[in-house]
Amino acid sequence: MKLLGCLVALALCAHAAVYSQAPANDQASQSTPQPQTNSSDERYRIGYQDTLDIQVFGHPQLNRRAPVSPDGTISLFRLDQPIVAVCKTENELARDIEKAYEKDYLRNPEVQVVAVEQKSQAVAVIGAVKTPGQYYVNKKVQLLQILAFAGGPDIEHVGSRILVYRPGSSSNCKMNQDAAPGADAQLLDLALKDVEEGKSTLWMQPGDIVSVMDADLVYIYGNVNKQGAVKMREPITLTQAIASAEGLKSATVMDSVRVIRQKHGTTERTETVYNFKEIIKGKSTDPYLEPNDIVAVSQDKTQNILNSVGKSLTNGIPSIFYRIP
Numbered sequence: 009m010k011l012l013g014c015l016v017a018l019a020l021c022a023h024a025a026v027y028s029q030a031p032a033n034d035q036a037s038q039s040t041p042q043p044q045t046n047s048s049d050e051r052y053r054i055g056y057q058d059t060l061d062i063q064v065f066g067h068p069q070l071n072r073r074a075p076v077s078p079d080g081t082i083s084l085f086r087l088d089q090p091i092v093a094v095c096k097t098e099n100e101l102a103r104d105i106e107k108a109y110e111k112d113y114l115r116n117p118e119v120q121v122v123a124v125e126q127k128s129q130a131v132a133v134i135g136a137v138k139t140p141g142q143y144y145v146n147k148k149v150q151l152l153q154i155l156a157f158a159g160g161p162d163i164e165h166v167g168s169r170i171l172v173y174r175p176g177s178s179s180n181c182k183m184n185q186d187a188a189p190g191a192d193a194q195l196l197d198l199a200l201k202d203v204e205e206g207k208s209t210l211w212m213q214p215g216d217i218v219s220v221m222d223a224d225l226v227y228i229y230g231n232v233n234k235q236g237a238v239k240m241r242e243p244i245t246l247t248q249a250i251a252s253a254e255g256l257k258s259a260t261v262m263d264s265v266r267v268i269r270q271k272h273g274t275t276e277r278t279e280t281v282y283n284f285k286e287i288i289k290g291k292s293t294d295p296y297l298e299p300n301d302i303v304a305v306s307q308d309k310t311q312n313i314l315n316s317v318g319k320s321l322t323n324g325i326p327s328i329f330y331r332i333p
Contacts, residue, residue, distance in 0.1 A: 051097040051098070051099075052097065052098070052123060052126060052129075052146045052147070053094075053095055053096065053097055053129075054076060054093045054094055054095070054096055054097070054098070054101060054123055054128070055076070055094055055095075055126075055127070055128020055129055055214070056076055056078065056080060056094060056128050057076065057125075057127040057128045058075075058076050058093075058123050058125060058126055058127060058128050059073060059074070059075045059076070059123070059124055059125035059127075060073070060074050060075075060076065060082060060093065060098075060101075060121055060122065060123055060124065061073050061121070061122045061123075061124045062074055062082075062084065062105065062119065062120075062121055063119065063120045063121075063122075064105075064109070064114075064117055064118070064119050065117075065118040065119070065120070066118070067114065067117070069085070070084070070085055070086065070109075072084065072085065073124070076093050076094060076128075077090070080092055080093060080094035080095075081093060081094075084105065084108075086109070086113050087108050087109070087113075089108075091104055091105060091108060092104075094128075098121040098122060098123060099121070101121045102119040102120055102121040103119075105117075105119045105121070106118070106119045123146075126144055126146045127144055128214065129144060129145050129146065129214040130142045130143065130144050130145070130214065130215070131143050131145060131149075131154050131212050131213075131214070131215075131216045131217075131218065132216070132217045132218065133154060133155070133157070133158040133217075133218045133220070134217065134218070134219050134220070135218075135219045135220040135221055135222065136161055136162045136165040136166035136167065136220045136221065136222050136223075137155065137158040137159055137160065137161060137162055137166075137220050138158065138159030138160060138161075138162050139158050139159040140158060141158065143157045143158070145212065145214075148211060148212075149211075149212050150209050150210065150211055150212065151170070151172070151198070151203055151209060151210040151211075151212060151218065152203055152204065152206070152209065153212075154212055154218055155203070155218070155220070158218075161200065161220055162220075165222050165223060166200065166220060166221075166222065166223060166241070167200070167220075167221045167222050167223035167224060167239075167240070167241055168199060168200055168201065168221075168223070168240075168241045168242050169197060169198070169199065169200060169221040170197075170198045170199075170200050170203060170218065170219070170220055170221065171195060171196065171197055171198075171218075171219040171221060172194075172195070172196040172198065172210060172216055172217070172218050172219075173193075173194075173195055173196075173216070173217040173219070174193065174194040174195075174196065174213060174215070174216050175193050175215050175217075196210065198210065200220065223239040223240055223241050224239075224240040224299035224300070225237045225238065225239060225240065225299065225300060226238050226240060226244070226249055226297050226298075226299070226300065226301045226302070226303060227300075227301070227302045227303065227317050228249060228250065228252075228253040228303045228305070229302060229303065229304050229305070229306060229313050229316060229317060230304055230305035230306030230308070230313075231256055231257040231260040231261075231305045231306060232250060232253040232254065232255065232256055232257065232305055233253060233254035233255055233256075233257060234253050234254045235253060236253070238252045238253065240297070240299060243296050243297075244296070244297055245294040245295060245296055245297065246265070246267065246282060246284070246287065246294055246295050246297060246303065247284075247287060247288065247294050249297055249303055250265075250284070250303065250305070256284075256305060260305060261307070262283070262284040262285040263283045263284070263285055263286075264281050264282075264283070264307075265281070265282050265283075265284040265303065265304070265305050266279050266280065266281050266282075266303070266304040266306075267279070267280045267282065267295070267297065267301055267302070267303055267304075268301065268302040268304055268310060268313065268314075269298060269300075269301050269302075270300060277310070279310065280295075282295065284305075302314070302317055
């Protein structure tokens with residue numbers, strides 16, 4: 009819930025936006041079958057932050073550039089009532105304007121509407137990407153394309169997961185036609201590798217927030233050749249973590265390797281002792297580690313270990329980061 013709250017707050021605050029155009033080569037969208045939709049639904053639908061250029065042919069005095077107001081309408085010269093603009097295509101709004109002018113003012117008017125500033129359908133990308141920001145889209149795009157707009161994953165920091173928070177924004181007209189108010193917010197969890205390989209895909213919706221998660225860490229302390237922090241881009245076992253620290257030093261006591269783990273939501277910690285000799289012989293199960301576990305190949309007291317790990321993250325012994333293949 010805490011992560012969900014943070015993502016909602018970012019959605020409300022992220023108005024300092026970065027504008028990006030979709031790449032011309034839309035190969036990613038061709039790799040996955042598209043859902044069957046009416047062709048009119050594929051057209052851009054006007055939203056609350058858009059600016060519209062309205063041309064009335066033969067009547068230049070009626071031409072104007074109109075921002076969509078907070079109530080979703082636009083006000084035009086010579087019309088007593090504002091016209092609803094949101095959730096309409098440019099052609100649909102043009103026909104409605106023609107009808108309004110034809111009623112009391114013009115005979116057979118011809119109107120053209122162009123959304124010159126399309127700012128209502130934005131997708132935010134945060135976390136371990138090269139250029140996080142808010143990206144405005146004017147066509148259907150997939151998650152992989154949005155990641156490309158943001159420069160792709162930041163290899164030095166990226167983990168293995170992508171979270172997509174979908175608030176059910178009212179700027180997406182199609183999404184809310186059949187949904188009960190407040191019932192359509194979602195938090196989606198995807199594997200980055202599956203998205204990059206095309207095994208998982210997701211059509212983006214206006215208001216989506218894509219969070220590319222940082223790599224988790226575990227800490228190796230004691231009689232290993234290189235102690236410090238190990239990045240977890242995928243789940244790793246105790247054996248893999250020790251191998252990433254370039255193995256154990258000679259004369260290491262192998263029958264009492266401790267895993268110190270903080271209990272979720274508390275400051276309390278648990279200690280589990282493993283016989284590493286039995287693990288490497290295949291006689292005991294090789295346990296999977298959790299984020300922020302401390303693997304202690306040492307007889308030191310727990311508090312001393314915690315102090316040493318804390319110093320390694322600041323200005324004590326060097327904190328060396330290793331990649332797990």
